[in-house]
Amino acid sequence: MAEQVQDTARGGGNRPALALHVPEPRYRPGDAVDFSHVRVSRAGEQARPDERCPASETHGLCTDLIRVLGEDDRAHGPWDPKLDADTLRTMLGHMALTRAFDERMFRGQRQGKTSFYMKCTGEEATSVSAAMALAGDDMVFPSYRQQGILISRGYPLVEMINQIYSNKGDALKGRQLPIMYSSKAHSFFTISGNLATQTPQAVGWAMASASKGDSRIAATWVGEGSTAEGDFHAACTFAAVYNAPVILNVVNNQWAISSFSGFAGGERATFAARAIGYGLAGLRVDGNDALAVYAAERWAADRARANAGPTLIEFFSYRAEGHSTSDDPAGYRSAHEREEWPLGDPIARLRDHLIALGEWDEDRQAAMDRSCAETVRAATKEAERNGILGHGLHQPFETMFEDVYETMPWHLAEQCAQSLREREVKFPEGLHGR
Ligand SMILES: Cc1ncc(C[n+]2csc(CCOP(=O)(O)OP(=O)(O)O)c2C)c(N)n1
Incomplete structure (x- = not known):
């Protein structure tokens, strides 16, 4: 025994030395970027199983990438949700408004009107299109980057800004970090700063909905970094065990503040492939393709509504800007990543699709952008009447x-x-x- 202890202490004699792997992102500031290792499948080539299929039938899709919009700006294949032009324009409008809102709120933080803000630039489709695929009263449990859901559900911008300014109009009375909204009327669960807590909450809510014989399902959104939290895995286990009517959306935007996706296990397997181990249905989707996002979310919603089981969806996307107003990504990643990202920009892709259909043009796009900026400007002015940061304590x-x-x-x-x-x-x- 004593000899064995001694052996271990000196490293096991002639056994090979062990080594740890510490993930390192491919590109650091100043590096040229080449994303040719990212497998981008051809739009329209992924099979679409029936919504009620056994979970295992989806597992091939966990390593593929479901895409609808092709290089020709046309919709292809069995995942094409075949939305009419009005719905596509509404989708584009919600995404454009979300972007305009982000721009103005970011500037507001720089002007000292709020302490904090988080943009979702480049990821708008993962919340807007997904929300549009759900029923308005399905319960959503978002993370802090899904402002597009509230915008899609018609939550007043003034209310959002009041919360961001923590002013006297803030329905949450200044008790939450800016952007951590809550709206029972919009079936939007209070955002929590503690990562991934919303995932077991969504599953629990879905289980309660089913046990009461209700017809509403639940959906949650979580960043790929946060899937490393134990809460996410407990959520997957409960969802699978009880066949809960829930959708677990993982937004893989490649970065968790300054940690790349490899630190959450992204080098070993896709995030969608987590579904396989739990026996969940799993889909891996081009998150910058608004039509693919809509189609996948609707597939999962129909599956949940039919009591056919929960779905884990990975939306493959890219965080085009900093993590928050407190972050400067120039310190840890190459600035070329954004321009080289192979899946493009979700707003530009949907715009180009509508133009290709003859249902949109550059002038209408410019008018939409102006109108979004004006809507946000007017809401900001109105909210500012209730106060901004630094102008006293707004709540008694x-x-x-x-x-x-x-x-x-x-x-x-x-x-x-x-x-x-x-x-x-x-x-x-x-x-x-x-
Ligand atoms: C439990 C917990 N751990 C750490 C943090 C600090 N934190 C806030 S956001 C964040 C990164 C999360 O990244 P990801 O889940 O990929 O989502 P993204 O911000 O990219 O949308 C971290 C580490 C936190 N808020 N809660």
Whole structure:
């Protein structure tokens, strides 16, 4: 025994030394970028199994890439959702409005009107098209990059901006980080900053919906980086075990702040292939192809509604900009990645498709862009009347003690009163002039 311990201590004698693999992204700042290793399948060539098929019939699609829009800007193959031109224009409009909103909110942060903002540039289809494929009352459990869902569901921009400014119009009373919206009326579950918590919540909600005999399904969105969290795996297990009517959308935008997808296991297998081990249906989809996103989400929704089981969808995309206003991607990735990304831009691709159909043109696109910018400008002005960051405290101080318990427990009441007394001594003139 003593000898064995000694053996281990000196490295096992003549056994080969062990080595760890530490993932490293292909490109760092300044590097030329070549994405030829990314397998881009031909649009229209992926089989579309029946929605009620056994999960195993989808597993070949976990390593493929479902695509509809071809290089010729036309829709191809069995996944073509055959949407009419009005619906396509609505989809384009929601994506354009989401982008215009992001642009203005990002600038607002730089102007000091809010402390924080997160864009979804380049990933608009993964929320807008997916949301359009669901029923308006299906319950969604998003991450922080799905503002496109709220925009698609008609949530007022003014409400979003009030929340971002944490002003006196903020329905969440300044208690949430900017962009962590919540809207029961829009079946939009409160966004949590703790990554992946929304995934078991979505599965649990879907299980409850089924056990009550309801007809609404649940869908959740999670970044590929966050799939490394245990919560995601618990969600997959419960979804598979109980055949929950849920869709697990994984948005693989290649980066989790400064960590590339390899750190979440992306070098070994696709994220869609996680479905195979759990016995879930799995689809891997071109996330910048608005038609493929719509078709896959609708397939999964129909499957869930038919009690045929949950689906894990990987939307393969690219985070075109920084993680948030607190991030500078120039410090860790090559600036050429965005321009070299082989799947293009979702808005440009849908626009070009509509033009190819003879249902759109550059002038109408320019008018749409102007109108989106104007809509966002007007909403911003309106929200600013309720206050911006730094212009005082917009919610009465004592409200931070409210709304957790139906009746405030004595110790919170005591703490609240004590804090108010201390504030009066410190700021006799009042801090925020409410
Ligand atoms: C449990 C937990 N761990 C870490 C963080 C810090 N954090 C916030 S966002 C983020 C990256 C997430 O990346 P990904 O899931 O790929 O989503 P993306 O931001 O790319 O959309 C990290 C590490 C957090 N908020 N919660």
